[in-house]
Amino acid sequence: xxxxxxxxxxxxxxxxxxxxxxxxxxxxxxxxARPEWVLLFLVYWVMRAPSRVGLFYxxxxxxxxxxxxxxxxxxxxxxxTLVAFLAQLLYRRMRMFPLPQQGIIIALLTGLxxxxxxxMQGLTGTHGDSLLFLLPAVFSGLFWPLVFLFLDRLAxxxxxx
Amino acid sequence: MIFRNGPSKALFMxxxxxxxxxxxxxxxxxxxxxxxxxxxxxxxxxxxxxxxxARLADNVSDVVVSRSSLVAENNRLRTDAxxxxxxxxxxxxxxxxxxxxxxxxxxxSRIDSEVRLAELIGVNPNPxxxxxxxxxxxxxxxxxxxxxxxxxxxxxxxxxxxxxxxRVMLITDSRAAVxxxxxxxxxxxxxxxxxxxxxxxxxxxxxxxxxxxxxxLVTSGLGGRFPKGYPVAEVAEVTRDPGRSFLVIxxxxxxxxxxxxxxxLVERPPALLPEQLSEAxxx
Numbered sequence: 001x002x003x004x005x006x007x008x009x010x011x012x013x014x015x016x017x018x019x020x021x022x023x024x025x026x027x028x029x030x031x032x033a034r035p036e037w038v039l040l041f042l043v044y045w046v047m048r049a050p051s052r053v054g055l056f057y058x059x060x061x062x063x064x065x066x067x068x069x070x071x072x073x074x075x076x077x078x079x080x081t082l083v084a085f086l087a088q089l090l091y092r093r094m095r096m097f098p099l100p101q102q103g104i105i106i107a108l109l110t111g112l113x114x115x116x117x118x119x120m121q122g123l124t125g126t127h128g129d130s131l132l133f134l135l136p137a138v139f140s141g142l143f144w145p146l147v148f149l150f151l152d153r154l155a156x157x158x159x160x161x
Numbered sequence: 162m163i164f165r166n167g168p169s170k171a172l173f174m175x176x177x178x179x180x181x182x183x184x185x186x187x188x189x190x191x192x193x194x195x196x197x198x199x200x201x202x203x204x205x206x207x208x209x210x211x212x213x214x215a216r217l218a219d220n221v222s223d224v225v226v227s228r229s230s231l232v233a234e235n236n237r238l239r240t241d242a243x244x245x246x247x248x249x250x251x252x253x254x255x256x257x258x259x260x261x262x263x264x265x266x267x268x269x270s271r272i273d274s275e276v277r278l279a280e281l282i283g284v285n286p287n288p289x290x291x292x293x294x295x296x297x298x299x300x301x302x303x304x305x306x307x308x309x310x311x312x313x314x315x316x317x318x319x320x321x322x323x324x325x326x327x328r329v330m331l332i333t334d335s336r337a338a339v340x341x342x343x344x345x346x347x348x349x350x351x352x353x354x355x356x357x358x359x360x361x362x363x364x365x366x367x368x369x370x371x372x373x374x375x376x377x378l379v380t381s382g383l384g385g386r387f388p389k390g391y392p393v394a395e396v397a398e399v400t401r402d403p404g405r406s407f408l409v410i411x412x413x414x415x416x417x418x419x420x421x422x423x424x425x426l427v428e429r430p431p432a433l434l435p436e437q438l439s440e441a442x443x444x
Contacts (some may be wrong), residue, residue, distance in 0.1 A: 016207075023211040023286055031288040055168070059176045065184075067204045069287050070321065070328055073197060074183030081176045088168035120184070121289050132288075 007160045008052060015039055015061055015150065023068055030134045035140040036110050038065055038076075039083055040147045043106060046087040047094055048155055058084035072120055079116040083109050099145040107141030174241055190250065194321065198299075208294055208326065212282040219422075269348040275428040276310070277301065281421065282326065291334040293317075295424065298325040303426060306386055310425045314392035314415035315339060315380060319426065327426075330394065331418050333358055341393050342381040346371050349381050352394060352412060358419060361394050363410040370408065378412060388427060 018041040026034060038061055040074030045053035069076070086109060087094075094102055111134055117134050154160075186193045283294035297303045299322045309316045309329045319333040332339055336354035348370055355360050357418045366372065376396040382389030394412035401408060 019207055020210060023207060023283070025211070025215075025284045025286065031286075034286060048333065055172050056175050059180070062180070064204065067197070067201055068207060069290075070285060070292060071290065072184055073187040073193075078177060078180035081173065081180060085168055085173045086371040114164060117289075123188075 002055060007049075010154070010158055010160065011045055011049065011053060014045075014154065015057075017041075019061075019064060022065065022115070023105040029135040032135045033161050034114060034136055035143040036136050037113060037147075039080065039110055039113055040106065040140055040144060041151065042084060042085045043109065043150045044147060046084055047091040048151070049161055050088060050091055051161075053084075054088065055081055055084050070138060075117065075120050079113045083113055086112075099148060102148070103141040106144045107137045111137035113137075162256060163199075169217055198321055198323045202323075202325070205323065205325055208283045277303070277428070278427040279303075279327075279424050279426050281424060285328075289335075289356070291317075291331040291337075291354070291356070292320070293329050293331065293424075294326050295329060295426070296326060297426060298323050298327050300324050303327045307393075308387045309425045310391060310427060311416045311423070312423040313417050314394075314422075315387060316416045316418060316421065316424055317442075318386065329424070332414060332416075333361060333418060339387060339393055340381045340383040341378040343372060344377045344379055345373075346376075348372060350378075350384065352378060359413060360397070361412045361414060363396075363412060364407070366408045368401060368406065368408055371411065372399060372408070377415075 015038070018037040021037040022034070042053070042058055042061060045057070058080040059077050062075075062080035063073070065076040065080070066073050090105065094105060097105070112138055114133050187197075236300060257387070277297060279295040279297045281293050282296050285292035285294075286396060295309075303319060303322050304317055305322055308318045317329045317337060319327050320330045321328045329356070330337055332352070333354040333356070335354050337354040339352050341352045342348070349365060350363050353364055355362050358402075363372075363378075374396055377392055378394045378396065380387040380389055380391045380393055392415045394414050397413045398410055398411040398412060400410075
């Protein structure tokens with residue numbers, strides 16, 4: 001029991017790291033290229049430990065992210081819940097895929113996330129007129145193997161499931 | 162149990178509805194946003210943490226700085242101080258003269274605005290929103306709507322306040338607008354952010370307006386939010402397209418929006434009450 005709780009703590013810690021990464025300032029050139037770290041970490045844990053990390057986690061993380069970003073409350077909660085739900089539908093298949101193929105699915109999921117954000121931006125009156133907002137999807141797909149290997153090492157070390 | 166046969170659809174629907182409810186509440190209720198600024202406290206440690214590398218780097222560069230560069234900086238600052246001191250002297254004389262002339266014109270004398278020095282502790286990572294976080298909050302007396310300046314000019318205005326931090330929307334944000342006037346001609350307009358980090362736009366300027374590249378635009382004080390006379394932008398490009406009824410004007414902000422780590426939050430001038438306004442227009 002104590003072990004299980006410790007595992008949850010470690011998972012929570014990685015989410016703090018992902019929130020931190022999502023807040024790091026970047027130079028203007030790279031602003032659009034930031035991978036959606038929280039989403040990457042969330043999908044990994046849904047795949048790895050579906051009995052621990054689920055929709056509630058996604059919702060809570062989304063709210064924290066909304067607070068940190070200062071945008072519309074509930075937007076990230078909505079999009080991350082949706083992504084987590086899709087990940088729960090897909091995780092058995094995704095575990096079998098090689099990493100690049102997983103990356104492609106991640107890119108699609110992030111693209112969906114970005115699209116929701118873009119629509120909401122339009123609704124609140126601020127929108128860009130370029131397709132740059134889809135760039136994080138590409139970069140999330142590219143960064144996925146890195147995130148996967150890092151978290152996999154961590155999960156193996158602490159024997160998390 | 163619920164995860165044995167795929168994800169729980171009921172829970173999913175419930176959370177989605179909850180999220181949509183929050184979004185609707187956020188968009189429609191100012192009270193909700195106010196309450197949110199207090200909840201923001203739980204995220205404040207994270208924002209401090211994010212700022213730490215930059216602060217550390219600052220401290221390190223303070224410690225490991227060569228003697229020669231210190232001497233050079235010292236010399237430069239000394240000449241600056243001399244120059245500024247001389248200008249202050251001139252300023253005092255000009256202010257007195259201005260006050261006398263204004264008294265002759267029977268106009269209300271301008272009130273000097275009080276400023277608070279705030280430090281930048283974070284930048285909104287969302288490229289749609291040009292916002293920065295400062296280390297002063299409602300505990301320091303900061304309120305929503307206060308203008309923010311740096312040494313170059315207007316940076317933006319405070320749009321949300323938590324007890325320990327506040328959020329400043331920069332003038333380049335696509336939601337931002339500042340009433341301005343041209344120093345050279347006195348032409349008044351509203352300058353708009355367009356979501357581009359280094360340019361602003363003037364909309365609906367008639368094609369016959371006298372406006373040139375290099376004109377300085379300062380706050381006009383209309384609208385009552387920004388105090389009068391602070392530089393905002395310099396006109397960088399004027400396109401006269403015969404096919405359009407308005408000029409296309411691009412301006413570059415004079416404040417160093419992406420570099421200033423210190424900014425000044427201006428205490429807001431007391432808002433004019435309706436009776437004062439009618440008085441002003443009568444007399």
